[in-house]
Amino acid sequence: MSQAQTTSTRSSSLGATLGAIGRHRVVWPLAALALLFIVDFIISPSFFNIRIVEGRLFGSLIDIPYRAAPTALVALGMAVVIGTKGIDLSVGSIVAIGGAVITWRIHAGDPHLLILFIALAVGLLCGLWNGFLVAALDIQPIIATLILMVSGRGIGLMINLLYGGTDPSFTSPLLQGLSTGHIGYIPTRLLVFVFIFALLWTLLRRTALGLFLESVGGNTAAAYLTGINARMVIFSAYVISGLMASSAGVILTADTHTSDPISVALNIELDAILAVVIGGASLGGGRIYLGMTILGALVIQSLTTTILTSGMPPEYNLVVKAVVVVVVLLLQSSNFRSLTLSILARRKR
């Protein structure tokens, strides 16, 4: 009896410590990232080397954020939407439509600075449409954004037909500079990302909007009763997500300098949701972690990079990703944690 008691107290104190560590949301994603880096270092000791080639920084540590930037932009928008207990499945389609519009307007001969704003306006428009469906018509977010997801790539193909669609490639010093250029040693894309992140952070954390978004996600009815215009707040979340997706669209389209609505940003919505979840936010809404979302996007990209550096066939990417999702989810589940702890305690006895 007394033995059983000590075991249970020991396991509960162990549980409390582990729980306290596990509860801090920054620990798990950071641990995952560190683990990946260690694996990378073991596979390829030159992993952390950063060289300067042709006047720009070069190396895996630059490459990972460089490739993660578009996904991270989409994921930030997704974090805002998920914070309101919603979801935006249409981000990939928004990227596709944006890419088609950019190519169309370049072929039409518009000034490229104007095209940049047109592309963002397209994202705004898509966000307005999603927001209208969710906030004004009260349609479930999954299905409301599914509409644009299903039809968006078709719309992109139709826009491609506007200029004949025979040659969807283009050159644009401005847009390509934003995507693949560099200022000093640093890739422009990362500077663009930091700029947009700073704007979003200011909007959410230096105005009341972030608080409103989280309160609506936490409990829409209660938020409404405290005087928050819940509809407008939800509406704004989808507009933000649309804008973020279209800015990622500019980077992705300029990167390949072509419009390919069928395959551009395929499954980016899944990666973005994954980044948000790895970042510790619940799909149940109520919390927006911007910094953690970026960390989540970095973890996903590091995973891909690790698989590539390890020499494993890229086909393994999806399976490894799936295993990571499952492990992250199980670690987040309190039921599963207590089950493993009780099994561990039983073993010790």
Added chain:
Amino acid sequence: MNEKYLPLAATIVVFVALFAIGGILYNNFVSTLVFGDLLADNAFVIIAAIGTTFVIISGGIDLSIGSMIGFVGVVMANLDVVGWHPLVSGGMMLVFGLVYGALVGLVIDFCDIQPFIVTLAGLFLLRGSCFMINLDAVPIRHDFVQDFAAASIPLPGEGELHSSAIVMLIALAAAIFIGHFTRFGANIYAIGGDRTSAALMGVPMRRTMMGIYAMGGFYSALGGVIYALYTSSGYPLAGTGNELTAIASVVLGGTLLTGGVGLVAGTLFGGLIFGLIATLINFNGSLNGAWIMIVGGVLLFLFIVLQRFLVGSFRLRSAA
């Protein structure tokens, strides 16, 4: 008429109207030949969508359908190479679908994670497994495949009911029985209507949740078997995006994504509407595939708004 049949009636009206439009535009469109082909061509999606109907009625969602269709085909094709009979490998994959689904249901219920995320992981896992097995299409050369494709029941007129359509109709009948005439079916509706109340009323949550996703896994595996037999090959990219077609079919069929409301039979017509749009666009010949996506999105939008309107007015009326 009972108001729960209204969305189904609306779906059937749209289906008949689309078919009539086809008849006005093209000669010989309204024939059992076109109808029989429509049933056969879309059998695999509709079968998978039937399983999804249960998942959605319970308030969940299943994103791994398309990957399951691809995975089943790839495994069957590779087992065919080493000499397995397609019926044996197919049967094994059905068991796999059942067990896999039950496991998904267990994880969702025990760990209390959103179905969206768990089945998303399933999507990655199954699709990734396809790529790990092989990257190219592998033909299934067993004689049974030809026999299966040739088997059919003649319909009045020139048309015939192909074997895949027959399997689909049997699967549908079984699903209608399970959904509307068993205690398990009633439990699914109860969970979808209100989870907490259902648990308090004594619905065995874990068992039912495992059963729901096991059904989803079984039906999507069956869809995969039919697809593999129908195309007589296993292709690792097969079924990409079919989860969305299946979910859209369920929604067009009048099932509410919020759960608790819907009819299994509606999914048949929802899936047929999608197939009909594709057929109409193919008949035209000058329209490209982009139209299928756009028209699909527009129809989805119209139906959801219609549902919204119907549900809104009825809920308000019964509350007042």
